[in-house]
Amino acid sequence: MGANSKRSDVNACTAFFGWACRTGRRKDNPMDLVPTVHRDRRKQIPAPVEAVEKAKHCADKRALLTIMLMDEAGLRRSELAAMHTRDVIDDLTGKSIIVHGKGGKDRIIPLSDQLGRIVSSLPEGYFFPGEHDGHVCHDTIYRIVKNATGWPPHAFRRKFATDLWRATDDAMKVKEMLGHESLQTTQDYIYATLDDLRDAVDGLRAYRGTDAREIHPEKILEAYNVPPAITRLLLDSIRNQE
Template sequence: MRAAGQPETTLYLRSYHMRRFASETGRAPFPMTVDFLAGYLGGHAKLGASSRNSMRSSLRAFYRWAHLTGRIDTDPSASLPKVKVQTGRPRPAPTKAVDEGKRAHDWRVRLMVNLAAHAGMRCGEIAKAHTDDVFPDLVGSSILVHGKGGKERTVPLRDELEHMLKQLEPGYIFPGRIDGHLSPGYVSKLISEALPTNVTGHMLRHWFATNAYRGSGGDIRAVQELLGHASVATTQIYTLVEDGATRRAVNF
């Protein structure tokens, strides 16, 4: 997978799923049957469909590799039933929750919340952010975001966020012992602890998308660029249409 250019986050997730599979089943990976794999996924019905679909993808990748490299004669995951994932709905954090996170005692957490809520950055992107990523543009400053799959995007910075970033010493914005910076999981944990119950760090990204959509006058393509989505359809999941907008749309 590394040779194929898969991002480190994907490598970690695939490895985690297979370690979990081995731990929970207590059996060797070979030989294996599709019935056993289907039963394993079915036993995790309490997980969300997207989580189970991700687990299925890890199993498929592992057994496809085992088959291609001659470790097994047939791929037991080839006919593994697909997990139906419903189209998600926008889940922006309440503005009061965003404000609460921005008042966190730890300056690092305040900055993390601002990067998520005002630059639309994922926890993994926040973890890897470096002061060298901040650069001047024609009207202020922007940040180069290192996104999923090695993709990069540029996000303009609000004045207050630009000021916060320019106060930092050169280097990773959130130094840590793993590769020099904090892990995405730890960033997610810190952000979640600063927010009210049932509000997650990713909901800050939804909040950013919704407000960016309104602020741009409904320019979904602009929001797509800011979020780093390959498809506008994905961006639409992030943008909540305000109450009354659909009624105003038909009153022409």
């Protein structure tokens, strides 16, 4: 068992025995003797593109939709297990879903046209019906994904985070899409490869190779709220003198 799984189990037991003590069901809390388990901060590898392709050929028809929602919307398995057709909404350009995240906090995730059409065609009700309050439990989602691809569900959430970061170069947008409270948590999801770091160094070198002090008079005049027509006249006058 990994450090993060142990930490999750310890937190669950701590919450349970804390409740038992507060309600008078126990006098002592055995978790007081259990040492703190620190989170494993090692970077976890995101799922590869091939894992998404593999899901297309899985016998379990739920697998492809499950993995598409994780890969394209970054959902947690607990969020995905309870996803309902009433959570699908129309936005200005297509479809989005309301995700009911941790701590009762909702967020809205835009969907691709393909994924929007798929979820809109589902029969009314939970995406994945089951016996857990009408839907499957999150452990079932884990088995569906692992059996279909060989990768755990969270690897696809990391893939979503990493791909979105590469596409936008904006960790704050990734944070909002994942529904994280802390940017530090989001940074743990972003997997920067050596190629990413090389691109950053090349970008820095290219920037320093240019004249960063180059003056753009039109930008200066714009900053002083000079009307565009006056700006053009001034610049034309300067160029004619040259």
